[in-house]
Amino acid sequence: MNRFCPICSKTVSLDEIKRYKTCKACYDKEHPLFTLGKGSLAIQICPTCMRYRSIDEEDKAWNVPAVKAYKEVWIQAIYQFIVARIPGHEKLDFFIDFKHEPGVLDSGRKKVVWLELAGRERDEAEPREATAMVQLLYSVGTCNECAQKRVGYHNSVIQLRAGMKRAKSDAMIEQMRHDVELLAAQTHFHGTAPVTSIERVPGGVDIKLASKKLGKVVAGQLRKKYCVGIKESFKLVGVDKGTGADLTRQFYGIRLLPFFPGDVLLLPRSGEPCLVLKTTSAMIHLLSLASGKVEHAKPEAFTEESIVFRSETDQLSQFQVVSLDEADGTMNLMDLATYEERVEALRPWLGVEADGGTITGFHFADSLYLIPLAPGDVDAHVDASCGGGPDDGGGDGDGDGAGDEEGSGADGPGE
Ligand SMILES: [Zn+2]
């Protein structure tokens, strides 16, 4: 007895009609084993590192190949961009048969590879198999990583400079450089060294970093730790061939401000000499040597002319406290260099409680300004007694200037 396919009327076997309800050819036509979303794929391969990407993808992301050889990259790209997107691909085994490979001498930007993609059912006793031709077009293009390396291997530059020459500046710049290296050592940049060069330049040091992010982190940390002014800028260094986006290099001009604890500065709003207790990029904490009041001012409020005493080079005069006259509120001091005696007001914030000790001071504009015996204590005492409390941002410190209240507000409150 003859059986016929209900679609094409061809004679079919009992097995065939049982399994497919039609002839096998008609079944295959009605139920293709797999269909390709697209019969072609265009990829770009970086000749330096063999990363590849599909130029049809929206994100145009570069992929790292498992094996750095052209044919392996083709296969990986076919699986990633074609096979993995075939509906039901996980039930099939795929095989790639290269039918045409471009010769090494093939000219043209786009090279053509033809291949036959075969899929075979995995778990069937009589697995069906189907094939499809796929065209692979590939061109050579430098990936972002390699392009960035080519523009000089660095994407941000930390420029450390001494704002004004001070005896301490070189050592401070050196300490900042050391800090940058320590921070960099905690990071990685795509397997390359995070610091690509350190160069001494007139007035400072240039540190070139592979990543932009590290530049930002470093600048932020230096701002927290030191009293610096930071200018940020960028330079166009090229165009990303793949995305057309601008490639830029970030610059952080970090100027060390020449104000250090122990200096005496003239406070602009009062003209009083003030001892620097603590410096940060946001704020200088001072103690007025005229009134004993704690003052705060932004570093920008001061210039080199504001400095009337330099802690590391200028000498303080030493005085012995000869006697105290608490009824008068005075004390007798003897200059230890000249043995001349003088009477000075016994101000509580100077911290002089007994005779016999020494106190230092310096002469400015025909006056002697005494330095409190424990300036840090005055700071803590005044902060607390002023009831500065939480909105003062400080007050919890122990007065040694090691507090960290500037951490959150880089620009600080207005003065
Ligand atoms: Zn048929």
Ligand SMILES: [Zn+2]
């Ligand atoms: Zn590359």
